[in-house]
Structures are given as C-alpha cells and as structure tokens.
Amino acid sequence: MLFFKKKIKHIDTGDIDPSRVPQHVGIIMDGNGRWAKRRGMPRSVGHKAGVDTLERIADYCNAVGVKALTVYAFSTENWKRSAEEVGALMNLFYHYLTIIEEKFRNRNIKLRFSGDTAAFSDKLQKAIDHAVEVTSSGDGMILNVAMNYGGRDEIVRAARSAADAVSRGEITLEGIDEEYFGKLLYTANLPEVDLIIRPSGEQRLSNFLLWQAAYAEFWYSDICWPDFSEQDMKQAIIDYQNRSRRFGA
Ligand code: FPP
Secondary structure: OOOOOOOOOOOOOOOOOHHHOOOEEEEEOOOHHHHHHHOOOOHHHHHHHHHHHHHHHHHHHHHHOOOEEEEEEEEOOHHHOOHHHHHHHHHHHHHHHHOHHHHOOOOOOEEEEEOOHHHOOHHHHHHHHHHHHHOOOOOOOEEEEEEEEOHHHHHHHHHHHHHHHHHOOOOOHHHOOHHHHHOOOOOOOOOOOOEEEEOOOOOOOOOOOOOHHHHOEEEEOOOOHHHOOHHHHHHHHHHHHOOOOOOOO
C-alpha cells in the first residue's frame, strides 16, 4: 500500500498581530524587467517569475488573514511598451488564466478583476470570465487583479456613472457622497485599502488605487518583485502594525 504524504507548507506568521492584519493590501508588482535584465534574460522572463511571486505572496496574505489583495498587473499606460512586451504579457495572462482551475484547486482564493477588460482580446476576456467563475466558491481572500487599470480612468468612469444616475433621476446631486461614489469604483464592497506595497525602489503611486489610497500606509523596498519573499511580506505587515494611523484626526 502506498502512502502519499501531503506536503504542508509552513507559513511563518512570526510576530504578526492577528487582530490587526491589514484588511486590504495593494501591491505594485514592479521590477520584473530589471530583474530579468540583470540576469541577461528578456523582460518576459521577469514577468513569468513575477507570477510565481504573486502565487507565493497571495498564499501568504490569505494565510495571515488579509481579506483582499489588489495587484497591479497591467496599467492603462502599459500599452505604450513595445509590441513584443505587450504581446508577451497578454500571452502570459491568457495561459495562466486558462490553467487557473488547476492552479487554484487547493487554494480558497477568489479572483476578481479591476480595469477596462473590454479592451482585451475576446479570448482573454473569456479566460478572465472563466477564472472568475471557477474560483467563485472560494471563501478565502479575494485576489483582485488590476488589468488595463488606471486610477484616474476609474474615477472618470465613476463620475460618468454618477452623472448618468443624476440625469436619469435615480439620485440627486446632493445624494452623491463618498460612500455612494466608492460603490461606483472597481473596488466596490472590498474593505478599505490599508497598505500599499511597492518593491523595486520606486516611491510613487503610478496611477494605482488613487481614490482608495487616501489613508493607506505605504511600504517600499528595493527588492525586485520576482525576489519578493514571504519574509518581506511579513516585514511589511509588521511595519504597518507599528504605524500610528490617525485618519486625519
Ligand atoms: C512591472 O515591472 C510589472 C508589470 C508591468 C507586469 C506585472 C505582471 C505580472 C507579474 C504578471 C501577473 C500575471 C497574472 C496572471 C495576474 P516592470 O516591467 O515595469 O519592471 P521594470 O521597472 O524593472 O522595468
């Protein structure tokens, strides 16, 4: 008789206070290109390595009790990259999303997407819908993938929706407040963003979660995304827990 020992991955939560875990974390997955270049490899290899990091960090966040993780996978400005790199990224998204059922079988993570996905090819849009459907029963963390996402674009779209609702008489101008407006954003019904992480040494928001970042804490690191480890994620959460958040008070 054969016995198969299930490999149980040890998640080191270290000194994380379980009662003060950031509810919603945003990550700008930066530095894939530089990581690859330093190794004499094409940028697309860096993006592939970035997907592996995303899996590890999503598992870690889910295990420590993060409720939502929004990752910046493709911005509204990323179309300006070379056709070769945009093509490689589209292929990577497509291939990963078509094997999502297998990839997420033992994960209780639920996928969601933010951004103007209508701009993608029909087959990629179908793969996105499929990924949302096959992970919909997940009762763990929501992994919100920002694709063809721009914070300004998101706000303009929400403003248009609000104006439309006013012109239809569905709401009065005075009825539009922060709560109403927030529900018109891609992140509707997700917890407030508590922590935004940007690896690779850059210290800017780059049009990521502009509205949602209002009271978020920022955490920067020089490490390129493919090298970002669970230990780094743990450090970011511990640093977050040591900050004094006053929300303007
Ligand atoms: C930024 O690094 C990274 C991107 C524009 C792409 C990020 C995408 C992934 C990690 C893939 C995610 C895949 C799925 C299926 C969700 P950069 O290229 O700007 O790096 P650089 O600043 O070193 O040039």
